[in-house]
Amino acid sequence: MSERLAVNLPGLSMKNPIMPASGCFGFGREFSELYDLSLLGAIAIKGTTGEQRFGNNTPRVAESPSGMLNSIGLQNPGAKSVRDNELPFLEQFDVPILANVSGSSPEEYVKVVNTLNEASNVGAFEVNISCPNVKTGGIQFGTDPEQAAMLTSLIKEATNKPVYVKLSPNVTDIAAIAKAVEHAGANGLSLINTLIGMRFDWRTKKPILANEKGGLSGPAVKPVALRMVYDVRQVTDLPIIGMGGIESAKDVIEFLIAGADAVAVGTANFTNPFACIEIIDELPTWLDQLNVNQVSELQRRGVVL
Amino acid sequence: MSERLAVNLPGLSMKNPIMPASGCFGFGREFSELYDLSLLGAIAIKGTTGEQRFGNNTPRVAESPSGMLNSIGLQNPGAKSVRDNELPFLEQFDVPILANVSGSSPEEYVKVVNTLNEASNVGAFEVNISCPNVKTGGIQFGTDPEQAAMLTSLIKEATNKPVYVKLSPNVTDIAAIAKAVEHAGANGLSLINTLIGMRFDWRTKKPILANEKGGLSGPAVKPVALRMVYDVRQVTDLPIIGMGGIESAKDVIEFLIAGADAVAVGTANFTNPFACIEIIDELPTWLDQLNVNQVSELQRRGVVL
Amino acid sequence: MKSVPLKVVRNQEIAEETYEMILSGELVQEMNRPGTFLHIKIPSSHHVLRRPISIASVNQELGTCTLVYKCTGEGTRALTNVRPNDCLQVLGPLGGQGFPTEEPSTDQEVTLIGGGVGVPPMYFAARSLSERNIPFRVILGFQTEAAVFYEEAFKQLQAMDVTIMTDDGSYGEKGTVIDALQNLEQPSTYIYTCGPRGMLKAVKAAAQHDTTVYVSLEEHMGCGIGACFACVCKTEDETSYVKICTDGPVFQSNEVLL
C-alpha cells in the first residue's frame, strides 16, 4: 500500500481516496468474494434506517444513456441488524466504515446513529438527507437549509463520531445547504446524491420504474456533480467526499481538482464489479503523469478558496 | 406531409411535433443547405438580445459522457439584425418561428419582443429565463417564481403573440415556477434548458470551458428532462414543448407520453446534422407500432392530470 | 464467479429477433447448473448496466457455452452487432439456485415449460435431465411461428414429448402452455418453468398439489451479485423477500409471491 495515495479525513484514515458509494456495495459481503476489501480507502455502507425496510416495488432500476435510475427505496435490515450482523462481518477487514444513515423523521435518524454508534469500525456517519426514493423524510431535509441544519445539530448531539452530510443535487443552491449544515456542526460533506429522473416504456406508455421516479446516477451526472463540488468548495473548507459518475482514475483526479478530498464510486460497481480496485491500481500512473507525488498535492488545486 | 403528425400549439401550427431547439440551429441558414426547412414542425431560433453580443471566451463547448457542456453566452447579432437579416431569410420556408428571447433586464426582454413582434413569421415567443451562461439576467429570472412571473407579465403586455416561457432545470421545484408563469399569463412552457455543469482538464487542472461552468445537454439529461415534463404536466394544462437529450423518434414518443405536446431537438443536431428530419421520417413507423393514428393520441397518455 | 472476457464464436439469428450466441473461454468450466446466468457488459459505451442472460447450454469439451437472447431493447440490439472474435466482458456464472436436476429420480417425471425467451434455461435443464436419464416432457410457448426455436434440439434429447403452442396457432397447437399442461394425462412429479411472470403464475395455479413447481424469475438487475437490492421479490407470506440474483433465479413456487 503506497503512502502516495493515503488521505486523512475526519474519522476516516484512508489508504487511498476511493470508497464504494452507499447503496452500490451493500454491506460489503458480496464484493468481499471478488476482492480483499482491505484494499479500499473506506466503505460507505447501504443506507440504514431505524427498522428494517422492504423498499419499493420492482422494477427498481432502469437505464438511460450513460446512466441509470434507481428507486430501491432504502431496503435494509434496520440499524440493529446492521450493527449485529453486518458491521461485525466487516471487522475482519482493515478499512474504516462510513455508516450511511437515513430515516423518515429526525427521531429515526437519531435512533440509527445511537444504534450504530457502538460499532467500533464505524469511523464516521454519512447522513443521507437526499434520498429521492422514499415518500416521507429523506429528500425534504436536503432541500431546505433550515431543516438540513436542524437535523445535523440533532445528530451531532447524538454522537462524538464525525458527521458527513450527504447533499441532494435537486436544489437551486447547493452551496446554501452546505453552509447551513456546516454552521450546524457538520464535519464533512458528501455530494452528490442522485438527480431525480424518469423513463417511460414506449410500449406500455407507463413509467419503467414501479415507483415512477428514481435517482439518476452514473457518468451522465458527472458534470453536474463536478460543478456542485466546485460550488460547495467555494464556500467551505470542510472535507468533501465527491461522487457522481466516477468510472476511472482520471475521473477521480477531476473530482480532486474540483475540490473533493476523497471520492465515492457508485454505479461503476455495477458496470464493472472490480471498478474500485482497478481505479486504486491505476491512480499512481496518473499521479506520475501529473508529476504529483502525494494525492494531497492535487486536492483543491484547481480552485481558489 | 402526413396529417398524422400535425400538432397545433398556440401560434405554432406545426406539420409535425419536431423543432430544432434554440441555440442549436442558429437562424436556420446553415441547415437550410442540408435540407428543406419547410419539413420541420417549427424552428426555435437562437436566443436574441437587445443589442448584439459577442458571448463568452472560448473554449465554449466541452464533452461529457452522452452529453456536452456549452457556454456560448448568447452570442447573437441583436434583435434589429435578427428582424432585418435573419427572419426575412426564413420567410421562404413554410415553417413557423419560435423566437427565443433573452436579456439582462426586464427592459431588454421587452425591447427584443417589441422589435421582433413585427416579423410576420414569428408565430410565438420563447422567453429564455434559464440561460446559465450569462452573468446578469437569464437564470435568476428562472429560479425565483416571483421574478419569473413578473417578467412573464411584462412580456405578455408587450405582445399579442403567444408567449412560451422556457424553464430552468436548476431549481428545487420546477412545478412551482411553471405555476407562477402560468398565472402570469404564459401561453405555453418549454423545458428543459441546460443543467449547470463543469469539466476539468486533468493536465492543466483548470476548467475546460473558458467560462468555467456551462450548460449540460444531450442524452445524459434525458431522464431529468422527462421527469420535469412529467412534474410540470401534473400541475398545468398549458402546452409543453419538451426537450433534453432527444435523439430519436422513440425519444420523441417518450416525451409525448411524459406530457409534452411537441418537442425540440438540440444537441442531436451536432451529433447528426440530419437528426430532425430523420426523426420526422421515422415517427410514422413508431406510430404504426403503437397502433396510433394521430400524434395527438399519444399526448398526455402516460399521465393522469 | 469471475468477470472475464469471453470470445464470441458465433452470433446468429435463429428465430425472429432471437439470436444464438456461442462464447468460449475458461470461465465455461465453472458453468454447470441449469438456471444460472451470465451478466454481460454491453459493448457500447453508454450502457452502464449489464444484461442478465441465462446459460442455454455448455459444451465442456469445446469450452463453449451457448446463450439465446431476444432483441427487446437497446442493449440486446447492441449485442446483435457483436461479431465472431470480438470479446464480451462476462460476469458469472451467477445465481445461487438453479433448476435442481439432481433432485428427481429416474422413476419420476419432469415437465419443462418454457415461454418465449424463457426457453433457453429449460434447454440446459433438459440436457441435464437427459444425462441423468430422468424422463421429461417439454411444453414450449411462443407468440407465433416465426418466434419458434429449439424444437428439434429438445427432440434430440429424447424428451418423451415436445409440444409447441403458439398464441395464434400458426405453428404447433393454438393456445398457451397452460392449455397443454391441462391436457397432460398424468401430472408429473416436477415442473420446471421459465417465462413471463403471468405464465409462471398460471403454471403454479394449474399444477396439481402433489407436483413440485420450480420457477425461474426475471427482474431488472443492477449488480447481479446481491449487493444492490434491485432484484428483490417478496416471499409468498410477504414477511420477507428474496434476491433473485443470488437466492434464485430459480425458486420453488411456494417460496415466492408471483
Place this chain on the structure above:
Amino acid sequence: MKSVPLKVVRNQEIAEETYEMILSGELVQEMNRPGTFLHIKIPSSHHVLRRPISIASVNQELGTCTLVYKCTGEGTRALTNVRPNDCLQVLGPLGGQGFPTEEPSTDQEVTLIGGGVGVPPMYFAARSLSERNIPFRVILGFQTEAAVFYEEAFKQLQAMDVTIMTDDGSYGEKGTVIDALQNLEQPSTYIYTCGPRGMLKAVKAAAQHDTTVYVSLEEHMGCGIGACFACVCKTEDETSYVKICTDGPVFQSNEVLL
C-alpha cells in the same frame, strides 16, 4: 458538404500516439482544398460531439483521403480502435477558406510551418503547391523524435528544404520552428502555418512585414457548420468575430486576434 459513411481502408500508428487513417468513398471527390476538414462521428455511443480533423491528402484516382490524427483524448482514443472495413460517419468537407494555394505565382516562394498535429494540413498544402510548381520550403516542429512523421513525404514533393525541429533536440535541430524561421536567409512571400495557438502567434510576430501569413486555427467545435457559435475568434480589431468552422479555418494572420 454531406454527411455520409466512409469506409476505413487503413488505420495505423505512424508516430508516437499519431495515427494515419485512410478513408474511401464518393465524398472524396468533393475534397480539394488544403486546410479544409472533416467532422467525424466517434463510433462510440457516448460521444455526442464530432471531432474536426484536417484532410492531410487526397487521392482522387483511388477515391481515398488520408487523415493524420493524434490520440489526445477519449474520442481520438476510440478512433484508434477502428478497423479496416468499418465505416465512419463523416460530415464534410468543411471550412469556408483553406490555404489559398492558387494565390502564389511560380516566381514566389511559400514557407510551410507545421507544429505537431498542425502538420497534416501543411502536407495537403504542399501537394497542392507542388502540383502548381510553386517553390516552397517546409519547417516542421515536434516535441521529440518519436513524434516525427511525414518528413520523407514532404521531401518527395520536392520541397526546397525540409527542416525538422524538436524541442529536445532528439531529432533534426534542437529548438522551435521560430528558430528555423528566423534562420531563413530570405523571407518568403507567403507563410502558411498550422499548429498550437502560441506557435501561430510567434510565427506572425517573427514574420517579415512583406510576408503574407495564413494561419489555420483550431477551436472546440459543436456543429462544424456555422450554426452554434462555439468556434468563434475575435477579429484583430476586436470589433467583430469570425467562425473558424465556416469563415476559416484558415485566415490571413491580420484578420484574427491570435
